[in-house]
Amino acid sequence: MKEFVQIIKGHYDDNGVVKAIDILNDKPLTADYMKTRPDIKQRVEKAINTKTYLATYQRGTRLGFKWITQEEQTNYMDGALNDKSPVEGTKVTKLVSDFKHATPPKDFFIDKLKWKFLVRNIEKGKNIMMTGPSGCGKTDATFKAANYLEREVHYFNLGATQDPRSTLIGNTHYNKDSGTYFSESLFVNAIQQENAVILLDELSRAHPEAWNILMTVLDPIQRYLRLDEKDDSPTIKVADGVSFIATANIGMEYTATRVIDRAILDRFSLIEMDVLSEDDEYTLLKGKFPTIDENQLLQLCSIVGDIRKEINTDSPRISTMISTRNTIEIAELIMDGFSIHDASELLIYPLFPNDGNDSERVFVKQLIQKYVGNKNKKQLFDTENI
Numbered sequence: 001m002k003e004f005v006q007i008i009k010g011h012y013d014d015n016g017v018v019k020a021i022d023i024l025n026d027k028p029l030t031a032d033y034m035k036t037r038p039d040i041k042q043r044v045e046k047a048i049n050t051k052t053y054l055a056t057y058q059r060g061t062r063l064g065f066k067w068i069t070q071e072e073q074t075n076y077m078d079g080a081l082n083d084k085s086p087v088e089g090t091k092v093t094k095l096v097s098d099f100k101h102a103t104p105p106k107d108f109f110i111d112k113l114k115w116k117f118l119v120r121n122i123e124k125g126k127n128i129m130m131t132g133p134s135g136c137g138k139t140d141a142t143f144k145a146a147n148y149l150e151r152e153v154h155y156f157n158l159g160a161t162q163d164p165r166s167t168l169i170g171n172t173h174y175n176k177d178s179g180t181y182f183s184e185s186l187f188v189n190a191i192q193q194e195n196a197v198i199l200l201d202e203l204s205r206a207h208p209e210a211w212n213i214l215m216t217v218l219d220p221i222q223r224y225l226r227l228d229e230k231d232d233s234p235t236i237k238v239a240d241g242v243s244f245i246a247t248a249n250i251g252m253e254y255t256a257t258r259v260i261d262r263a264i265l266d267r268f269s270l271i272e273m274d275v276l277s278e279d280d281e282y283t284l285l286k287g288k289f290p291t292i293d294e295n296q297l298l299q300l301c302s303i304v305g306d307i308r309k310e311i312n313t314d315s316p317r318i319s320t321m322i323s324t325r326n327t328i329e330i331a332e333l334i335m336d337g338f339s340i341h342d343a344s345e346l347l348i349y350p351l352f353p354n355d356g357n358d359s360e361r362v363f364v365k366q367l368i369q370k371y372v373g374n375k376n377k378k379q380l381f382d383t384e385n386i
């Protein structure tokens with residue numbers, strides 16, 4: 001049997017536009033792609049009209065096409081799954097933790113080069129700062145990369161602490177019998193463990209005193225923690241191979257974020273996390289929620305994609321976007337039987353201020369109605385028929 005590269009399932013949407021999803025790789029064919037490939041669009045239409053799937057295979061340097069029946073499709077995909085598992089198994093048993101061959105985990109979407117850089121920096125005990133908007137995977141990427149290298153993550157949320165000294169250094173206590181004594185923080189303990197990955201989450205929200213304390217710790221030449229302000233106070237050495245990973249929301253939108261001190265910023269290599277593309281988000285959601293109807297998922301991804309497009313225009317009419325964290329939450333609702341319309345009402349609209357006729361919320365509502373409005377009309381029509 002031929003080795004298929006894609007198996008494309010097509011349908012007409014409510015507006016009669018041809019939509020296609022590659023169900024072998026769980027990737028929608030974008031509208032832009034369909035525009036540039038009228039030949040593919042034509043083949044997909046043939047598949048729709050003949051109730052078949054369009055399978056593509058490599059023929060030299062070009063793609064060959066074959067229309068297959070539903071049965072052939074199921075058989076092929078079952079077989080492909082079985083074939084694939086041993087290969088995947090070998091990938092999982094990682095023999096060497098070698099960043100040169102590091103590829104991102106299947107369920108995490110990050111630029112290959114950035115992933116390699118992240119893994120390499122952890123492996124070499126270097127400091128990394130992950131930046132990007134909320135919910136784009138900064139925290140998760142750190143856990144996934146540490147996990148890939150089988151290293152333990154010590155997690156410190158600096159955004160949530162008002163008392164950096166006790167979080168990073170420790171507390172002085174008093175005891176009737178032994179008098180005053182000092183109890184070290186978990187951070188002091190963590191930095192003394194070889195090859196530890198220390199996640200300084202939300203460093204951009206940290207109290208400036210935290211930055212002062214961390215200044216020597218993060219300096220690649222100094223790498224020590226001073227237990228007191230006094231110059232002659234004892235210091236703790238950072239163990240070999242320890243890598244510090246900080247996360248930061250950098251940008252106008254994040255008001256609680258302080259502007260990070262330049263000297264602190266200088267101590268890190270920056271990794272800018274990207275917002276997921278519409279395709280990748282579809283693949284992520286399809287993997288997480290395989291039972292959600294494909295068209296519904298596609299609709300959700302288009303809505304989210306359109307909102308993100310708007311925020312990237314020169315004069316955006318909205319001030320925030322929908323993060324992957326939000327999208328996952330919305331998909332959970334849809335899986336529990338909520339309609340896209342209801343899920344938007346609950347989870348999307350509240351993100352946008354509602355202050356007058358030209359409000360951001362009105363804009364977003366209109367955008368969403370473009371997708372779900374038609375459906376409602378149709379439903380209305382159906383009930384009239386009954």
Ligand SMILES: Nc1ncnc2c1ncn2[C@@H]1O[C@H](COP(=O)(O)OP(=O)(O)OP(=O)(O)O)[C@@H](O)[C@H]1O
Pocket residue numbers: 107108109110132133134135136137138139140141247249276284324325328
């Ligand atoms: N690129 C991605 N690939 C797969 N899942 C992602 C990706 N980005 C975000 N997610 C998922 O979205 C959720 C939020 O991600 P995460 O907590 O890492 O965001 P964050 O960037 O740390 O956000 P914040 O700035 O608000 O702390 C997680 O469930 C994560 O798995």
Ligand SMILES: [Mg+2]
Pocket residue numbers: 138139140201247
């Ligand atoms: Mg985070």
